[in-house]
Amino acid sequence: MTGIPHHPAGEPDPLRALDLERLRCRTSMKWRTYPADVLPLWVAEMDVPLAEAVVRAVTDALALGDTGYPTGTAYAEALAAFAADRWDWDGIAIERTAIVPDVMLGVVEMLRLVTGPGDPVIVDPPVYPPFFQFIGHMDRKVVEVPLGPGLRLDPAALEETFRAATAGSGRAAYLLCSPHNPTGTVHTAGELATVAALAERYGVRVVADEIHAPLVTPGVPFVPYLSVPGAERGLSLMSASKGWNLAGLKAAVALAGPGAATDLARLPEEVGHGPSHIGVIAHTAALRAGTGWLDALLAGLAANRNLLARLLAEHLPAIRLHPAEATYLAWLDCRALDLGDDPAQVFLERGRVAVNSGLPFGTGGAGHVRLNLATSPEILTDGVRRMAAALPPTGTGS
Numbered sequence: 001m002t003g004i005p006h007h008p009a010g011e012p013d014p015l016r017a018l019d020l021e022r023l024r025c026r027t028s029m030k031w032r033t034y035p036a037d038v039l040p041l042w043v044a045e046m047d048v049p050l051a052e053a054v055v056r057a058v059t060d061a062l063a064l065g066d067t068g069y070p071t072g073t074a075y076a077e078a079l080a081a082f083a084a085d086r087w088d089w090d091g092i093a094i095e096r097t098a099i100v101p102d103v104m105l106g107v108v109e110m111l112r113l114v115t116g117p118g119d120p121v122i123v124d125p126p127v128y129p130p131f132f133q134f135i136g137h138m139d140r141k142v143v144e145v146p147l148g149p150g151l152r153l154d155p156a157a158l159e160e161t162f163r164a165a166t167a168g169s170g171r172a173a174y175l176l177c178s179p180h181n182p183t184g185t186v187h188t189a190g191e192l193a194t195v196a197a198l199a200e201r202y203g204v205r206v207v208a209d210e211i212h213a214p215l216v217t218p219g220v221p222f223v224p225y226l227s228v229p230g231a232e233r234g235l236s237l238m239s240a241s242k243g244w245n246l247a248g249l250k251a252a253v254a255l256a257g258p259g260a261a262t263d264l265a266r267l268p269e270e271v272g273h274g275p276s277h278i279g280v281i282a283h284t285a286a287l288r289a290g291t292g293w294l295d296a297l298l299a300g301l302a303a304n305r306n307l308l309a310r311l312l313a314e315h316l317p318a319i320r321l322h323p324a325e326a327t328y329l330a331w332l333d334c335r336a337l338d339l340g341d342d343p344a345q346v347f348l349e350r351g352r353v354a355v356n357s358g359l360p361f362g363t364g365g366a367g368h369v370r371l372n373l374a375t376s377p378e379i380l381t382d383g384v385r386r387m388a389a390a391l392p393p394t395g396t397g398s
Contacts, residue, residue, distance in 0.1 A: 010292070011295065012296060013297075013300040013303075014051075014296060015047065015375060016376055018047055018049060023047050029045070030043045037352050039352065039379065041355050041372045041383045042355050042372055044242065044329065044372065045245065046245040046372075046375075047375040047376060050244070051285075051289075051294075053289035054244060054290055056285070058281060061277075067278060068277055070280045073094050074280070074284050075099055075251065076094050077094060078283075079092060079097075079238060080092035081288070082214075085291075091224070096255060097255050098253070098267050099280060100253070100272075101250050101274030101275050102239065103237045105271075105274065107175065107207055110237065110263075111173055111175070111207055113235070113264070113267065114235070115173045115205070116171060117139040117140070118139065118140070119170070120140070120142075120165045121141065121173045122145055122162070122165060122172065122174045122204070123142060123145070123362070124145055124147050125147070125362030125363040125364055126182060126183070126361035126362055126364040126365040127177050128182070128361070129360035132362060143161060146362075146363045146364050147183070147185075151180075151185055151322055152187075152191065153191050155191075155195075158174075159198050159202075162198050162199065171203075173205045173206070173207055174199060174207070175207050175209065176209065176225060178209065178210050178213075179215070181329060182327075182358075184323075184324025185324075186216055186223075186326045188223065189221075189228055192225055192231070193228045200230050205234075206231065206233075206234040206235070207235045207236070208237070210224065211237065211239050211241065213238060213243075214240065215301070215326050216326040217302060217305075218298055218299070218302065220325045220326070226257045233257055234256075234257045236254070236256075238255065239252035240283040240286040240290075242327075243286070243297075244290055244294065246283060246286065250275055251275040251282075301328050301373065304328075304375075304380055307380060308330055308373055308380060308384070311381060318334075319333065319336070320332070320333035320336070321333075328372060328373055329371070330370070330371040331368060335367035339367075341359060341366040342357050342359055342366075344357035344369045347369065347390045350389070350390035350391075351386035351387050351388075352386060353387055356372075358370065
């Protein structure tokens with residue numbers, strides 16, 4: 001592609017750097033799950049080249065043969081500096097951190113620290129499908145508290161559920177998705193403080209998945225859960241994987257509030273053998289030296305969100321687009337199209353475009369799809385046009 005826009009800091013928009021022919025050379029899940037005639041706008045992989053700082057750090061490590069086992073606190077230190085600079089939060093205590101294989105495996109380990117087999121784990125659907133899968137596989141019970149009006153947290157419903165879940169001195173955990181996937185909702189300081197107060201009142205342990213924290217729209221404040229009053233017994237998982245497209249380079253950081261330090265200290269030693277040493281190097285480089293690239297990405301994502309709104313208004317006006325404040329995902333309400341509970345299947349079969357079905361996201365997912373807009377404007381435009389072409393001949397989409 002030519003004429004790639006540059007961010008004021010001098011970084012080019014990474015979303016405009018790769019064309020479709022180049023992307024189809026990739027061998028990852030996004031590009032190899034479906035036949036070549038399907039345009040993939042589904043799984044959380046971005047169509048971007050990596051930040052130069054990441055490429056340089058990984059290349060240098062490979063040239064040195066530095067491919068052994070991870071050690072040290074460089075990743076946590078880089079995250080602490082990033083948090084202080086981006087979120088004005090200096091609350092990451094390195095001694096209350098641990099490196100884990102990735103965010104979801106870290107979530108599992110945190111839940112094992114604060115719950116036992118059969119205990120309830122509360123989630124807010126529609127929410128990231130692996131929440132259901134991982135909780136079930138570890139022999140905990142999923143309890144749904146659907147998002148409330150505006151697809152925001154529902155404090156009254158959470159309080160009722162917290163009370164019931166811990167009746168009789170039972171243990172329970174609340175798995176908080178912040179920012180929320182798939183809606184892109186960024187929880188406010190007030191909302192998170194309410195969660196913390198309710199959790200303390202009823203003895204519920206909060207585990208926050210904050211993997212999308214670097215991907216908040218400029219001008220919208222991200223509030224780390226552990227930064228709010230009352231969250232001292234909380235646990236959090238953070239990573240550079242989503243912000244810099246490093247899912248295949250496994251690593252994440254587990255963080256404990258002051259009141260959860262003894263819990264984190266019980267993390268089995270073998271968990272620390274799971275992360276990739278190269279992953280730790282890549283994530284550390286991203287946080288330390290990849291912020292210019294991230295800013296250019298965020299500007300490109302903001303432009304793509306606006307483009308998607310215009311494309312839907314033109315080609316699929318019956319689809320209701322939930323305004324997202326974070327992530328590179330769009331949550332689309334397709335119920336007015338009368339395509340049934342799983343419109344993603346229709347878009348795939350008739351339009352040859354892959355988006356995520358809303359059904360695995362739990363309550364509130366039927367009739368919805370999740371679309372990945374971390375791609376070029378040209379591919380995004382083609383994707384929406386394909387979705388429109390999937391409508392039955394008599395459907396107007398309006």
